[in-house]
Amino acid sequence: xxxxxxxxxxxxxxxxxxxxxxxxxxxxxxxxxxxxxxxxxxxxxxxxxxxxxxxxxxxxxxxxxxxxxxxxxxxxxxxxxxxxxxxxxxxxxxxxxxxxxxxxxxxxxxxxxxxxxxxxxxxxxxxxxxxxxxxxxxxxxxxxxxxxxxxxxxxxxxxxxxxxxxxxxxxxxxxxxxxxxxxxxxxxxxxxxxxxxxxxxxxxxxxxxxxxxxxxxxxxxxxxxxxxxxxxxxxxxxxxxxxxxxxxxxxxxxxxxxxxxxxxxxxxxxxxxxxxxxxxxxxxxxxxxxxxxxxxxxxxxxxxxxxxxxx
Amino acid sequence: xxxxxxxxxxxxxxxxxxxxxxxxxxxxxxxxxxxxxxxxxxxxxxxxxxxxxxxxxxxxxxxxxxxxxxxxxxxxxxxxxxxxxxxxxxxxxxxxxxxxxxxxxxxxxxxxxxxxxxxxxxxxxxxxxxxxxxxxxxxxxxxxxxxxxxxxxxxxxxxxxxxxxxxxxxxxxxxxxxxxxxxxxxxxxxxxxxxxxxxxxxxxxxxxxxxxxxxxxxxxxxxxxxxxxxxxxxxxxxxxxxxxxxxxxxxxxxxxxxxxxxxxxxxxxxxxxxxxxxxxxxxxxxxxxxxxxxxxxxxxxxxxxxxxxxxxxxxxxxxxxxxxxxxxxxxxxxxxxxxxxxxxxxxxx
Ligand SMILES: Nc1ncnc2c1ncn2[C@@H]1O[C@H](COP(=O)(O)OP(=O)(O)OP(=O)(O)O)[C@@H](O)[C@H]1O
Ligand SMILES: [Mg+2]
Numbered sequence: 001x002x003x004x005x006x007x008x009x010x011x012x013x014x015x016x017x018x019x020x021x022x023x024x025x026x027x028x029x030x031x032x033x034x035x036x037x038x039x040x041x042x043x044x045x046x047x048x049x050x051x052x053x054x055x056x057x058x059x060x061x062x063x064x065x066x067x068x069x070x071x072x073x074x075x076x077x078x079x080x081x082x083x084x085x086x087x088x089x090x091x092x093x094x095x096x097x098x099x100x101x102x103x104x105x106x107x108x109x110x111x112x113x114x115x116x117x118x119x120x121x122x123x124x125x126x127x128x129x130x131x132x133x134x135x136x137x138x139x140x141x142x143x144x145x146x147x148x149x150x151x152x153x154x155x156x157x158x159x160x161x162x163x164x165x166x167x168x169x170x171x172x173x174x175x176x177x178x179x180x181x182x183x184x185x186x187x188x189x190x191x192x193x194x195x196x197x198x199x200x201x202x203x204x205x206x207x208x209x210x211x212x213x214x215x216x217x218x219x220x221x222x223x224x225x226x227x228x229x230x231x232x233x234x235x236x237x238x239x240x241x242x243x244x245x246x247x248x249x250x251x252x253x254x255x256x257x258x259x260x261x262x263x264x265x266x267x268x269x270x271x272x273x274x275x276x277x278x279x280x281x282x283x284x285x286x287x288x289x290x291x292x293x294x295x296x297x298x299x300x301x302x303x304x305x306x307x308x309x310x311x
Numbered sequence: 312x313x314x315x316x317x318x319x320x321x322x323x324x325x326x327x328x329x330x331x332x333x334x335x336x337x338x339x340x341x342x343x344x345x346x347x348x349x350x351x352x353x354x355x356x357x358x359x360x361x362x363x364x365x366x367x368x369x370x371x372x373x374x375x376x377x378x379x380x381x382x383x384x385x386x387x388x389x390x391x392x393x394x395x396x397x398x399x400x401x402x403x404x405x406x407x408x409x410x411x412x413x414x415x416x417x418x419x420x421x422x423x424x425x426x427x428x429x430x431x432x433x434x435x436x437x438x439x440x441x442x443x444x445x446x447x448x449x450x451x452x453x454x455x456x457x458x459x460x461x462x463x464x465x466x467x468x469x470x471x472x473x474x475x476x477x478x479x480x481x482x483x484x485x486x487x488x489x490x491x492x493x494x495x496x497x498x499x500x501x502x503x504x505x506x507x508x509x510x511x512x513x514x515x516x517x518x519x520x521x522x523x524x525x526x527x528x529x530x531x532x533x534x535x536x537x538x539x540x541x542x543x544x545x546x547x548x549x550x551x552x553x554x555x556x557x558x559x560x561x562x563x564x565x566x567x568x569x570x571x572x573x574x575x576x577x578x579x580x581x582x583x584x585x586x587x588x589x590x591x592x593x594x595x596x597x598x599x600x601x602x603x604x605x606x607x608x609x610x611x612x613x614x615x616x617x618x619x620x621x622x623x624x625x626x627x628x629x630x631x632x633x634x635x636x637x638x639x640x641x642x643x644x645x646x647x648x649x650x651x652x653x654x655x656x657x658x659x660x
Contacts, residue, residue, distance in 0.1 A: 205382055206426040210440050210491065211413030214405065220439070224430050300430060300475040 008292060012285035016278060020071070023277050024064055024270070032056075033268035037080050054080055067274070076278065077271030079264075086271035090257060090279060094242065096166075097249070097256030100175050101241045107180035108187050108237060113230075115184070116191025120199060121218065131188055138185030147178040147251040164252035175252045179245055183237055190233050194226040201225070228298050235291035239284040243276070331397065333358045333498060333531055334379075334416075339391030339401075341371070341378050341555075348602045349374055350555040351391070353629070356499065361525060361532045363542030363563065365578065366552035367599050372535045375552075376501045380416060381408050414444040417492035421504040423484035427476035433487055434472035440494040459490040463520060482513035489520065493528070500525075501533040506541070518545055539578045543567055551575045554600060554610040557629060561636040571638035573615045609641065617642040 034042075034050045042050075051057045055066060070077060076087045119131040138146075154174065155163040162171050198204065199222055207217045237244075246258030253259070257276060264272040295302050332355040341349035349371045356362055364372045377383050379393045379400065393400040395415060400408065412418075420426040428436060437456045441447035447455050453472055460468035463486040476484055485505060492500050502521060506514035522545055525532045536542045542549055543563045551559040551572065559572040570576045577595035597614035600606060606613055608623040615622065619642050629639045 202420060202422060202425040203428040205377075206418075206420055206488075207428065208382055209380060209412055209418040209420075211409045211411070211443055211495065212439060213409050216439075221428050221431070225428070228430070298430065300432075301477050 004292075005289070008289060009285075012281075012288070015285065016281040019277055019281050020068075020274055021064070023274055024067065027265070027268055027270050027273060028060060028063070031268045033080055033270065036266065036268045050080075067270075071278075076275045079272050080269050081267060086269075086275040089272055090260065090275045093255065093257045093260050096254065097242060097245055097258065099172060100179060100248065100254060100256065101245050103172070103176045104179035104183065104245075105237055105241060107176065108183035109234070111180070111184040112187025113191050115188040117195055117218075117223070117226075119188065119192040120195030123196065128192075131192070135185040135188045135192075138181045139189065141182075142247075143178055143182055144247050144251050146181060147174070147248055150174050150178060151251070164254070166255060171252075175245070175248050175254055178248050178251070187230075187233060187237075191226065191230055194229045195222060198222045198225040224298065228295065231291055231294045231298065235287045235294075238290070239280075239287035242283045243280040330358070332356060333360075333396065335392070335394045336375070336379060337392040337394075339375070339378060339389065339393065341374050341383065342388040343386055346603050348555050349378065352555075352557060354550060354557065354560070356531055356533065358498070359525075359529050359531055360548065361522075361534065361546040363546035363549040364533060364535045364552060365537060365539050365542050365549060367537060367595075369554075369599055369602075370552040371555040372537075372552055373503050374555075376418065376503065376533065376535070380412055380418060380501075382412075382418075410444075413440055413492075413495045413497070415495075415497055416499045416501065417495055417497040418501040418503065419485070419488045419492050419505050422481075422508040423488045423505075424476060424481055424508070426488060427484055429476055431475075432472070433474050433476060433479075437487070437491045437494055440491050444495040455494070456490070459493055460487070462493065462524070463487075463490045464516075465490065481509050482517065485509060485513075485517055486520070489517075489524070493524065496528075497530055499531045499533060501535070503535045504537070505534075507536075514541075521545065538582075539566075539575075540582050551578070554605060555602065556610065556626075556639065557637070558611065558640070559636075559638045560629075561638075565636060571632060571636065571643050572611075572640045573617050573642065574611045577614075609639075615642070 033054070034047045034056060038047060038050055048057075055063055058066075067077070076085070078084060079086050079089055115131045115135070119128040122128050151163050151174065154161045161174055164174075165171060204217060204221060207221045208214065212220070242257055243261070245254075245256060246261055248254070249256045249258035250262055257279075260272065261276050263269075264276070334356040336352055336354045339349060339352045340347060352371075352375055354362075364375070366372050374383065374387075378387065378389045381400070381403070383389065389401060391401065395411060400411065403411075427433070434453065434456055437459065438447075438452040441452050441455055456472055457468050460471055465471055465483060465486045471479070471483075471487070476487075479487065489500075489505075500521070505521070506517050509517065518541065521532060521534070524530075532546070534542055534545055539549070543566065546563050549561060549563050549566050550557055551566075551574065553574050559566070559570070559575045561571070566575060567579070570579055574595070577593075580593040581595060595614060600610060600613065606623065608621075608625055609615070609618075609627050612618050612622040622641055627639045627641045629637045631637050632643070
């Protein structure tokens, strides 16, 4: 068990290091922070001073080295816009983002799982067709398109809800729906195919042959098996709670982490971008650990590891 | 009623004047998406009888019993009649079927390891049968399960209750399946190729176990197999199926001594000899026709060495050439029975 987790954690650290390196290279090579933050009109002297202050005059590999060394001391740097610690800037935005992504996550589960289960149980019925058509639509329409359509319908034409920004609960409704629909669709499709796979297994027929009523066969025999592959995708959604709403936050001008990311990338505000990436990576790693743990709980074939590699 | 296959009650209960059979299947057909795979099955099962069902792959052995128990997917259309103690089962309400399945008629399957739910402990899986059919609850479940595990010869019975199926071997899992089937105290156990997935020594052990249990409990056994040898050792009476029809039915010893239908004769010829005899095995030539494309007459005619012109015109009915025996073959009734006897002795020699 210890070895199992030690390997996971080591792999996670390597992943994060790669992501951060990638962001460093892309942001450093794609533009000049001094120019994007000070503006084109700034004097050459001011530019030089800015570069010296933020270490931008040093060779690239030195900057990279300093950055990495700082991370290991728990120092994620400061925003080049205003000098505030980057991590504080990011953490401050997290509640706003979770206000959208958590309810959207619950919406995905509450709609996606029952819809997928029903579609599988009533395969090829009207319910199944309806769920699948909706799911394909919800899955293929990009969230910014859906967001704009919802704004047009509910905020502009009938004017029931605000077009964006913050304020009361009514400001949350459209962004949450926009976020939730796609995920619910993905989950419905996934759960449906997982259920169909399980319902075709011999042990389901064998359970019916024992005289177990169908509802109990579904609940007691099919669902626990279908849950195993489903955990993967739900875990992925958990990992996305922090960074999964970049597009929607932009469409609805919501002051969350996603919005901060867009602004900071545009400004080449490296420390802030890196902090967000680190946080996102950490969330992903964390959710992966939970998924692995849940596999062990849900699938006894993995728990004692004697038939490993079954997945 | 005339050609109802095998009212073999005569020799099972020689003294009793025609007792009501336990289970009667009449004119049962099954279609999958418009393709008929079961073409009117008639059979009876007496109380305590051991009935063998043989036939090549795809002949409808499994579908017959799955249909009888209402276990086919919705894509199947079933018609005809299945009566258990005179009560119709086809189209019965789900709640009544659930009381019959596992309670009065239990079924076990080919691959025990996939017929057990991989994520549930074995104790839970046998416990739900005990709870459902006999209201056993709490710690009594564990005690009763241990008794059943001992009965089926599962080693280390007490500890198996908390094990998962993947922790047991295939043979042990089949013993668990049999214990689960016995948990309902059924009148009939349908065993669908219970040993095909197991290796040879385990196969023999499981067949012995089924025979012993039947003797001790008095339940009827339906043993499905593609191996005439396996079935004839275990069963009183044998039904031979081909492309969704019964082609012959007879007492086990009679079918060995004098098979009537050329298909049965072919199955016998394909059987390995008991003791290192020298003659070659003769597999039946040709292939089982596809259910979507059956010949107009006898389905076996294209492969039949005794084919007559009439065989390709009409489907032969299941006729009764002598007491307790039925055969669906025109050639066998037209030609003197001597001929088939002679052929057969050459096969067994
Ligand atoms: N779920 C299904 N959908 C469509 N066709 C089916 C289904 N189940 C069985 N069949 C068809 O019904 C026919 C009889 O199948 P069945 O399983 O009863 O054969 P069997 O005699 O048990 O053969 P085996 O020895 O291979 O188990 C075959 O042609 C098979 O293809
Ligand atoms: Mg079969």
